[in-house]
Amino acid sequence: MSIPPEKKAELKQVIHDQLNQFDIHGKIKDTIFKNTTKFPTENEAQHTQVTEDEIMEDLKRRGVVEDVLKKLKLQSPMYTPVPMKQATHMEQDVLQAEIIEKVAVDPTRRYLYIQILGGKAFIEHMNAFQPSSKHQTSVFVLHLHFRGQRFHSKAAPVTVEPNIRDGFLFELRSNEHDGGCGLMSKEKMLSFCDPVHLVLTKHDPDGEISLVSSHSLEWRKTLTCDKNAVTTRLELMGVGSECKIPAGIIDVRMEIVPRSPQLSVPLEVVQAQLHLERQRAAERDRLFLVYAKQWWKEYLEIRREHKQRTVKIFAQDETGVNRSVCSFVEPLRAGRLIPSPKMAARFVSAFPYEKHDSVGAGERAEQWLSIHTFLSVRKGDHQDHSNLLCSLLLAFGLDAYVCVGVKYNDAAYTWILVRYSDHSCSFIDPVTGVRYSHRPVNPNDPPATAQPINKYNFKSIGSVYNHKRFYANCQPLDTVETCVFNLDNQSQWKHMTSQALASVVVHPTICRPPPPLTTPTYDPVLVSNQVEDDLIKLITKHRREMGLSSEWDADLSFILSPSLWAYELERCSNVANVGNQDFQDAVKRNVPEGHTFKGFPVQFPHHDAGRMLAICLKNSVCSDIVECRGDVVRLALRAQVYVFPDDVMVTWVMLACKYRSVL
Secondary structure, eight states: OOOOHHHHHHHHHHHHHHHHHHTHHHHHHHHHHHHHTTSSSHHHHHHSOOOHHHHHHHHHHTTHHHHHHHHTOOOOEEEEOOOOOOOSSOOHHHHSOEEEEOOOOOTTSOEEEEEEEEEEOOGGGTTSOOTTOSSOOOEEEEEEEETTEEEEOOOEEOSSSOOOEEEEEEEOOOSSTTOOOSSOOHHHHHTOOOOEEEEEEEEOTTSOEEEEEEEEEOOGGGGGOSSSOEEEEEEEEOOGGGTTSEEEEEEEEEEEESOOGGGOOOHHHHHHHHHHHHHHHHHHHHHHHHHHHHHHHHHHHHOGGGGGSOOOOEEEBTTSOEEEGGGGOOOOOOTTSSOSHHHHHHHHHTSOBOOOOOSSSSSOOOOBOOHHHHHHHTOBOHHHHHHHHHHHHHHTTOEEEEEEEEETTSOEEEEEEEEOTTSOEEEEOTTTOOEEEEOOOOTTSOTTSOOOOOOOOEEEEEEEEOSSOEEEEOSSOOBGGGOOOOTTOTTTEEEOOHHHHHHHHSOTTOOSSOOOOOOOOSOHHHHHHHHHHHHHHHHHHHHHHTTOOOOBOHHHHHHTHHHHHHHHHHHHHOOOOTTHHHHHHHHHHHSOTTEEEEEEEEEESSOOHHHHHHHHHTSHHHHHHHTOOSEEEEEEEEEEEEEOGGGOEEEEEEEEEEEEOOO
16 A cells, blocks of 8 residues: 555554554563563573564464454445345345445545434324334435445334434545545645535335435534544424424434544634635625526516526525526436446436425425435436436536426426537437437428428427536527527527536535445346236235136246347337347247237336236226136236346336137
8 A cells, every 4th residue: 555655654643542552562562471481491581582473473362463453443334245045035135235344444544434323303203113013114214425425324213213323434535536635634624615415215115215304414513623523413304395394303423533633623713614615605696696687687688588488597405495407417427337328318217207295285396306315215306307317418428408398288397408519419308218309490491391300298498507507598489399409509598607607506515526326236136036926926816806716827927028128128228129029929939829918018116016016907908917807818927127226226017918719
């Protein structure tokens, strides 16, 4: 390991202090004394030399070396695979990884250690936990993000005082490409204005995940302590329309590792730094608001109709804070987890689409989720899908933007615009992952002129944005089909200056860089087998209650596999009917003459077999297959689970039957 010269002295001092606390010198002297006194005569002891290797072996035998190594190390969570259990029904903990604590820290770097000491006052969940119940209960999971590092706590049952107890070790490193700054100085750490973002989610037994709270934790008060850690109590607020209502309280303990007296910063200095940062942020927001008002006034002076266009400048996040829409987008590198832009679109479309709830009737409350919150809750509205997909595409080097407009059903919607160097462009629906080419229609052409036919469902567009650019549509018509996306043409698109946008993209509640994607912990083969077995049992039980027998055809079930692969490949590449001829021929060979074959494919964003069957029975075609009556009825079923980063998954299920046709 290469250590910078300026850090060697500090590292030596840290090791020296630790060894002195352990009294290592006294233990070595004691070992040497015992080795020299084992000889029977004084003359023999003088002429016999005790070697360094013998002393080291004796220290190892007595456990001194192991104790020293433990003293110089710190534990940190790490994932390791779990050996598979022999069971007919795979349990949830078998399908996922297990957390152990066997990672040593690098002594040449500094870390922030955060320990969660439990929660209290979650009054809304007073009747949630029932110890005597045999059914599974809902659980809380706490997610943390700090400077490109993500962790989550172990699940804790939902109660008024949830037992959320876990520790997290964050490396205090800069955001530059060098990956860190070694033993960072107190001045450098004090300049880190990024908070620790905490997201609390509730996981129900049926797989539903709901957002409880989102909180930004200021950690730099730990610099004011010489030796002891800082213990604080955080009041977590609700989200959306309940952002002013407390959701609960958690106790947190924070400390800098390794600790040194030279790191101590007076409390007055830390408070002054925080006050200065708040003042600067407030001034930036004020200046941008003044600029945005003037910009909007100029935009309305171009045409009166512009007031009706969907030009979105600000949006309210889950904590109720108004932010520039550009601050919701940031280039996000997915490493090797997402290999291409098309796979990025498929990954984002795998997140369930769910409109944010509001209490009571009336207009739906606005709520834009930050990227970390969206990844933690694993579902969201169309704008959450758009912001994440745009962030991923920007990291792939594409000229991508989020479009704000309206669909043909007059519902507000957002989607992705990608501009190419040959002046062509395409749209991507972030919820479905479908890509559309855009060929503008010229409204001034004669009626007899052939016009391109666009297949998308986007009606009008008011503005586009990414992390550095914001444009409002100035063209005479705001219909998408007639729009030309030459964003540099100021007569067609009114832009905001990059200097003005740069001042508000860095918000006090935003952690930079954005949160990384995490490796999936589910085994798709095991989950697919479990879903398939559970569905077969549930369908067999359902038919038995109807007085019907169930005969399953294993050969036909396996033949359904290529169709599921083709459906998933179509969602990834927009290429339809891949291998369709092979599938049709295999079915014809399996179904005897005079028999009828029926099949029904369906996709789910989860792996809960009970919910799947309930939805299938609501579909007339699917229910006809499940409840099929006839002569020589044979049922078939195939399930295939595809797991993406952050354990986002889609499950394809093909239900089929064959029976003898009777006139």
